[in-house]
Amino acid sequence: MKRLRHQTRPLIAFTASALLFWALPNISHADSSSLAVLSNAPEASINRNTSPSAISSPAEITPFVYTNQEADLWERIRAGYAIPDLSNKLVDNQLTWYSTRTDYILRTVQRGSRYLYHVVEELEKRGMPSELALLPFIESAFNPQAISTAKASGMWQFMAATGKDFNLKQNMFKDDRRGVLDSTDAALNYLERLYGMFGDWQLALAAYNWGEGSVQRAIKKQQALGLPVDFDSMSALMPVETRNYLPKLQAVKNIIGHPEQFNIALPKLENQPYFVTVEKTRDIDVRVAAQLAELPMDEFTALNPQFNRPVITGNSNTKILLPTDNATLFKENLSKWQGPLSSWSTYTVAKTEKIESLAHKLGHKPEFIREVNMIPASMLVKAGSTILVPKSEKAPDQDISPEIADKAQLVIEKGIATRQLHYRVGKKDNLNSIAQRYKVSVADLKNWNNLKRDNVSAGQNLQIQVPVLAKSRHVTVASHSRQAHRNKAVASSGKTLVANARSGRKPHG
Structure with a gap:
């Protein structure tokens, strides 16, 4: 059997800020007057924007309550499977791909072990199928720092526009598409809405990947031809990525359901929270927060990936996630700290x-x-x-x-391309006259020449950066001309130039 190439593995990227935190100076004091409130459960108090009319009624989603608290989290997930199984050649191909990559499976499980309990809890509160907790396996390999080539971001891979529709803030200081609590809440809101629209979890998942408008158009096309409107029947109308989307989830669902059949030993996951939330109202440097919690930076960032800068701005809605024991340490260390929290x-x-x-x-x-x-x-x-x-x-x-x-x-x-000139100051020159002559600012002149004062002396040599607009245009035209000549030569030889690009999931609608 020819092995199917994995089509939609995301481009995994860590933000530069996550790396920058390591290089920032260590700060040894914080303000103990800034009190943190430790919550007892990892719950998010987030407003949901989905309109009630767009979501299925309680009668359409039967709540599932798992009562065996002694079992591990895998058993809890398996017990809540509720999406009809898909069985076809595409599922077989994806099973082959995943089951022959045990290391990939285990690395993804290790990353996801931080977040799975929270996702399962949220699914059960809403009465949603538990295998949806495995969806980040397909979307991002459970990496909240994942960025696709189409700029979808986070564990649930939200595009910027869709994220804004679900109140995921994206500004200089934070991107809630990467936040564990916020993005999970938004993703489940979106999936609930899609299920309310289509009344079918398989079509809801297709719409999560392809866009609800695309699925609606495919349904109308099938209905016009008098054909069924289930996922399997409509898969020929879908792009390759969406056609393989549900088969990938089914493959992972099968492996998690019966790992022994694939010679995979899953690590045991405790059926209890991995993290709790700490609410804060003051700014705090990321490095200080990790230091107070006695956590390595990579672990702190894995739980709090939404922060874009080396400072976490504080307000009544700001939360950081910490493992339970470390949250206690954070509170104790904060009470003993002196000085500023943020620099x-x-x-x-x-x-x-x-x-x-x-x-x-x-x-x-x-x-x-x-x-x-x-x-x-x-x-x-x-x-x-x-x-x-x-x-x-x-x-x-x-x-x-x-x-x-x-x-x-x-x-x-x-910026505009520049070239450097050397200028010898004349007797009647001053910084202002030189700046006007070369259409630059006095501040630039001082910066380029490390000048502390506004005075210059006759005979002094200055460096000046002047624009080279005409030269830039010439270079650009020449470059295009060479490319056109190359394309023409390639075309005449019978060869084809192909550019590959992943479209990514479109904003819904």
Whole structure:
């Protein structure tokens, strides 16, 4: 049997901020007056946006209550299987793929062990089939930092537009598409809504991957031809990714259901919460939070992947997740801590400018500002953007305001190509006249030449970066011309150029 290539493995990427946290200076003090409230259960208090009319009534979803608390979590998941099984050649192909990759299965299970209990709990509260807890296996390999080539993000792989529809905030400081609590709540809301629309879990899953509008159009096409409207019957109308989506879930469901048949020994998962929530109202550096909880940074980030920057902004809705024992340690250590919790503040950019100019103005190295804010080289920061900067030693210990934290955006654009000139200062020259002559700013002149004052001396040599717009256009045209010539040569030889791209899941509708 020819092995089917795995079509939709996500492009796994860790945010630069997760790596940056390791490089930031260690902070030895925090403010013990900032009290954290330790909750007793890992529940999210999140408003659900799905309209009641879009979700099936309680009579349509029969609640399942698991009572054997002695069994492990795998038994609990198996007992709640409720989606009709799919059996066809595509399922067989996916079973072959997964069952011959034991290491991949076990790595994914290890990652998912942090989150599975919470997902199963939420499914049971809603009366939803427990095999839906295995869906992140297909979407992201249970990696909340996963990013697809289509920019779908998180454990449940939400596109930006769909995430906004389900109240998943995406700003400079956090991306709730990656948050364990928020994204799980949104994903189950979405699946509930889809089941309410189609009355069929298999079609609901197809719509989760393909978009509800696409499934609705396929149903109308089948009905017009007098054909059945189940997943198997309509699979020929679906793109390859969606056609294989449910077979992948079925394959994983079969392996988890009977691992011994595939010579796989699943690790035992305790039927109890892995984490609890800690509510907080003050800003806290990520490194400080991990230090107080006595957790390695990678474990803290795995539970709290939604935070984009090295500071977690605080308000009444801010929660961090910690293993139960570490949450207790966090509370104890916090009560003994002295000094500031956070070392970061914000700066609003008044006009579009280069990082070098901003850094000179703020008294920091350009490389530092660029790294902290994840700004690529040769990019301009647009007016109105918010950047993260260290707190001044003279400034009061104030948190970032909720308004800034909620609305902060960093907008960048590609800078204009420049070339360097060397200029010898004349007797009548000053910085202002030189800046006007070359259409640059005095701040740039000072930054390029490490000048602390506005004075220059006759005979002094200055470096000036001047735009080279005409040259850039010439290079671009020449480049396109060479590519066109190459394409023509390839075409004449009978060869074909193919670009591959994964479409990703479209926003619903």
